[in-house]
Amino acid sequence: MTCLRYLLFSSLILSCHIASAAEPPPREVLIADLLGRMRLEEKIGQLRLISIGGEMTRERIREEIAAGRIGGTFNSVTRQDNRPMQEAALRSRLGIPLFFAYDVIHGHRTTFPIGLGLASSWDLDAIERSARIAALEASADGLDMTFAPSLDISRDPRWGRVSESFGEDPQLVSLIAARMVRGLQGTKPNDPQRIMASIKHFALYGAVEGGRDYNVVDMSALRMYQDYLPPYRAALEAGAGGVMVALNAINGVPASANAWLLRDLLRREWGFRGVVLSDHGAISELMRHGVAANGREAVRLAINAGVGMSMADDLYLEELPGLVRDGEVDEARIDEAVAAVLGAKYDLGLFHDPFLRIGRAADDPAEVNAESRLHRAAARAIARDALVLLENKGDTLPLRKGGRIALIGPLADSPVDMLGSWSASGRAEQAVTLRQGMQAALGERGKLLYARGANVTDDARVVEYLNRLNWDRPEVEQDPRSPQAMLEEALRVASQADVIVAAVGESRGMSHESSSRTRLDLPDSQQALLRALKATGKPLVLVLMNGRPLALGWEQANADAILETWYSGIEGGHAIAEVLFGEHNPAGKLPISFPRSVGQIPSHYNHLRLGRPYREGSPGNYTSQYFEAANGPLYPFGYGLSYSRFELSAPKLSATRMRAGEKIEVRATLSNAGPRAGSSVVQLYLHDEVASVIRPVKELKDFRRVKLQAGETREVRFEIDESMLRFFDANLRHVSEPGAFRVQLGLDSAQVREARFELLPPD
Numbered sequence: 031m032t033c034l035r036y037l038l039f040s041s042l043i044l045s046c047h048i049a050s051a052a053e054p055p056p057r058e059v060l061i062a063d064l065l066g067r068m069r070l071e072e073k074i075g076q077l078r079l080i081s082i083g084g085e086m087t088r089e090r091i092r093e094e095i096a097a098g099r100i101g102g103t104f105n106s107v108t109r110q111d112n113r114p115m116q117e118a119a120l121r122s123r124l125g126i127p128l129f130f131a132y133d134v135i136h137g138h139r140t141t142f143p144i145g146l147g148l149a150s151s152w153d154l155d156a157i158e159r160s161a162r163i164a165a166l167e168a169s170a171d172g173l174d175m176t177f178a179p180s181l182d183i184s185r186d187p188r189w190g191r192v193s194e195s196f197g198e199d200p201q202l203v204s205l206i207a208a209r210m211v212r213g214l215q216g217t218k219p220n221d222p223q224r225i226m227a228s229i230k231h232f233a234l235y236g237a238v239e240g241g242r243d244y245n246v247v248d249m250s251a252l253r254m255y256q257d258y259l260p261p262y263r264a265a266l267e268a269g270a271g272g273v274m275v276a277l278n279a280i281n282g283v284p285a286s287a288n289a290w291l292l293r294d295l296l297r298r299e300w301g302f303r304g305v306v307l308s309d310h311g312a313i314s315e316l317m318r319h320g321v322a323a324n325g326r327e328a329v330r331l332a333i334n335a336g337v338g339m340s341m342a343d344d345l346y347l348e349e350l351p352g353l354v355r356d357g358e359v360d361e362a363r364i365d366e367a368v369a370a371v372l373g374a375k376y377d378l379g380l381f382h383d384p385f386l387r388i389g390r391a392a393d394d395p396a397e398v399n400a401e402s403r404l405h406r407a408a409a410r411a412i413a414r415d416a417l418v419l420l421e422n423k424g425d426t427l428p429l430r431k432g433g434r435i436a437l438i439g440p441l442a443d444s445p446v447d448m449l450g451s452w453s454a455s456g457r458a459e460q461a462v463t464l465r466q467g468m469q470a471a472l473g474e475r476g477k478l479l480y481a482r483g484a485n486v487t488d489d490a491r492v493v494e495y496l497n498r499l500n501w502d503r504p505e506v507e508q509d510p511r512s513p514q515a516m517l518e519e520a521l522r523v524a525s526q527a528d529v530i531v532a533a534v535g536e537s538r539g540m541s542h543e544s545s546s547r548t549r550l551d552l553p554d555s556q557q558a559l560l561r562a563l564k565a566t567g568k569p570l571v572l573v574l575m576n577g578r579p580l581a582l583g584w585e586q587a588n589a590d591a592i593l594e595t596w597y598s599g600i601e602g603g604h605a606i607a608e609v610l611f612g613e614h615n616p617a618g619k620l621p622i623s624f625p626r627s628v629g630q631i632p633s634h635y636n637h638l639r640l641g642r643p644y645r646e647g648s649p650g651n652y653t654s655q656y657f658e659a660a661n662g663p664l665y666p667f668g669y670g671l672s673y674s675r676f677e678l679s680a681p682k683l684s685a686t687r688m689r690a691g692e693k694i695e696v697r698a699t700l701s702n703a704g705p706r707a708g709s710s711v712v713q714l715y716l717h718d719e720v721a722s723v724i725r726p727v728k729e730l731k732d733f734r735r736v737k738l739q740a741g742e743t744r745e746v747r748f749e750i751d752e753s754m755l756r757f758f759d760a761n762l763r764h765v766s767e768p769g770a771f772r773v774q775l776g777l778d779s780a781q782v783r784e785a786r787f788e789l790l791p792p793d
């Protein structure tokens with residue numbers, strides 16, 4: 031290992047560092063010792079998180095690091111890039127190591143399905159495995175931390191970042207949160223093959239008004255505690271090391287200046303001691319929010335509120351020294367933030383070995399994108415289960431191998447769109463498109479004909495917007511032919527086929543940060559294509575690729591089958607082909623409701639009870655509904671078909687009364703009445719009939735993903751205890767209240783069978 035000047039632990043050690051030779055002192059001793067010896071400028075340096083690849087040259091960055099003016103970096107993703115920076119850090123006066131972070135959101139080199147896709151699997155083991163592999167690959171590239179998972183409850187599909195989320199349900203997202211953290215961090219953060227999770231975006235980012243990115247959030251405390259905060263908390267309880275602060279304001283105060291959020295709730299109430307990061311440039315945005323007149327005020331607000339590190343923002347560096355000197359910021363605030371940064375580095379094992387994940391130069395991979403570094407089998411398996419079958423009229427699917435299939439659509443052969451947004455170090459060249467996947471599955475059997483049919487959109491403004499989203503190449507490549515010429519080609523191809531598979535949806539940038547939409551339908555170019563294909567009278571199968579729920583009224587009425595594939599990752603093409611040809615029986619279930627139209631938003635299943643609810647089958651006057659459209663979502667939360675026919679019995683309870691400390695067992699039988707093996711998800715919802723505050727019509731509490739052979743029947747069991755009946759009351763106490771509860775069991779949230787029990791008051 032390189033011999034480095036490595037000054038640590040005691041004021042006089044100047045030693046030649048040999049990895050793993052020097053055991054650092056206990057965590058708190060080391061932090062206190064360093065804090066005692068750090069100059070104010072060095073402390074402030076630890077709070078600076080810079081993006082590599084910005085305006086500063088690499089050389090300048092190394093100088094800044096060696097001067098003790100940088101605490102961590104993000105956006106450099108190879109060991110070769112990170113090693114010289116770490117060496118520079120060890121040359122600084124106190125030799126405090128850097129950490130290296132990156133947005134590893136749904137895979138690193140291996141791209142897995144986007145968050146909504148992962149959540150559609152309802153397979154917590156698989157989700158954890160995806161995070162574990164992401165950590166393995168990221169750590170092998172010298173990374174220590176990811177800005178993930180995104181735990182923003184998302185109920186407004188207009189918001190582009192819905193794609194990064196795990197959907198609308200507090201319980202499902204909380205369960206996923208804990209497993210993502212476990213997958214990323216493992217059981218000890220200093221594991222060289224794991225990375226630290228910095229959860230985001232704290233808090234309530236998914237609730238931006240109108241689904242417009244960066245917009246404000248106004249929300250009652252009750253709704254926050256009940257619905258939006260649980261996933262963040264679950265991740266912290268699972269040990270997440272970091273928290274990224276959201277860009278939005280909450281009830282009038284930007285999250286980055288929100289002392290209630292960061293001090294009272296996060297630190298005091300939840301006891302979080304880890305590192306708190308701002309989002310990109312968020313501290314200077316306090317001026318644009320209009321809560322700070324200048325940079326100095328912005329910094330005072332942020333540090334006093336509890337923002338530890340400032341991301342891609344030099345204001346801490348510029349303003350903190352003066353603020354401390356003038357007594358406007360207590361140095362104790364800075365010490366507290368620095369202690370958290372040092373603590374994270376300690377936990378990551380970097381004081382023990384600053385090169386823990388960077389490793390030795392001799393072991394660097396010759397080619398970072400080598401095929402051998404990918405985890406294709408896992409990506410394929412996880413992608414298969416992320417697919418949700420929305421329609422399958424007359425058993426159109428699975429397709430027969432052997433016939434002639436027309437594959438048409440702008441997303442049928444678009445590698446970059448397989449990846450989805452925030453695909454970290456995923457490479458489009460390594461993604462299997464649907465065309466490739468179907469061709470490989472067919473081999474010599476049958477014929478796959480292809481035509482692009484349309485561009486994703488013909489709206490030049492939208493194309494220009496998408497191509498400015500800052501990726502390393504244009505996002506959308508327009509076919510220069512006229513729409514008419516493309517359509518004619520598509521119809522020619524379709525005329526030679528027995529069945530049409532149309533791959534349509536959104537290009538990945540349409541579901542991204544700052545990609546909010548006012549419409550949820552397919553762009554006009556694709557709607558015109560679908561209508562023309564429908565007019566051929568051939569069976570029409572839609573393969574959707576999109577990062578948000580879409581309004582699919584026409585498609586539901588006119589397509590013979592619809593498969594929701596989200597953005598399914600580098601192995602997506604193979605996985606989708608397996609489902610289309612029936613080698614895999616789809617089992618995905620929606621983690622978010624699909625509204626019928628934009629006007630219906632919000633349309634989440636777990637809405638509160640009302641004084642004048644709409645009743646199915648009634649005209650609806652003077653009830654809560656929209657009179658020109660059918661009520662309820664087009665596809666509800668928890669919904670997804672299978673090639674099998676699953677039948678679920680009514681729930682049977684072991685008792686109809688229970689006291690705190692006791693349990694009720696719920697049993698039901700699930701049968702696979704279809705002709706093939708398959709999996710389904712049995713979902714347990716509860717409803718509190720009368721309580722001191724209004725309770726949702728149903729809330730997911732538990733689920734079982736069950737695999738059954740054709741003709742097999744199995745008993746499914748759940749346990750209900752008093753803790754599952756708790757909710758936040760008007761005083762924000764987490765309580766259960768005696769009274770009647772309904773158990774609602776179903777294979778989706780809309781069609782449930784019920785049983786009742788009573789929670790008795792304590793003796």
Ligand code: BGC
Pocket residue numbers: 133177230309310543
């Ligand atoms: C996003 C974060 C991301 C950060 C760093 C911001 O624009 O809001 O989600 O982690 O950039 O890339």
